[in-house]
Amino acid sequence: MLIEIRHVRIEYSRLSKQGKQHFYFRNRKVALLLCDCCNSQFERPVKQMDPRRLTDEHTHVCPMCNTKKFAQSRGVESRKFWNTTVDQDIGLGDL
Numbered sequence: 001m002l003i004e005i006r007h008v009r010i011e012y013s014r015l016s017k018q019g020k021q022h023f024y025f026r027n028r029k030v031a032l033l034l035c036d037c038c039n040s041q042f043e044r045p046v047k048q049m050d051p052r053r054l055t056d057e058h059t060h061v062c063p064m065c066n067t068k069k070f071a072q073s074r075g076v077e078s079r080k081f082w083n084t085t086v087d088q089d090i091g092l093g094d095l
């Protein structure tokens with residue numbers, strides 16, 4: 001679940017050729033998300049995400065959880081809801 005999109009200011013420093021240290025900053029857009037597997041909050045840079053996934057229609061899984069295991073559990077939930085077996089298809093008329 002998407003909670004909000006934040007603007008984060010990150011400061012860096014670099015050493016010039018004369019040995020003087022210069023500080024500079026970059027603004028980064030970060031999405032604050034709620035993991036659908038363990039219900040913990042995590043951040044992800046917006047540039048790394050597909051813009052279509054920045055909605056609540058998609059599920060979001062944190063880096064600590066196993067995404068493939070979560071996807072399989074979602075399939076089990078939908079099979080229980082529709083009362084189908086693994087190899088059974090749901091027709092468009094049944095939806």
Ligand SMILES: [Zn+2]
Nearest residue numbers: 035038062065
């Ligand atoms: Zn998680």
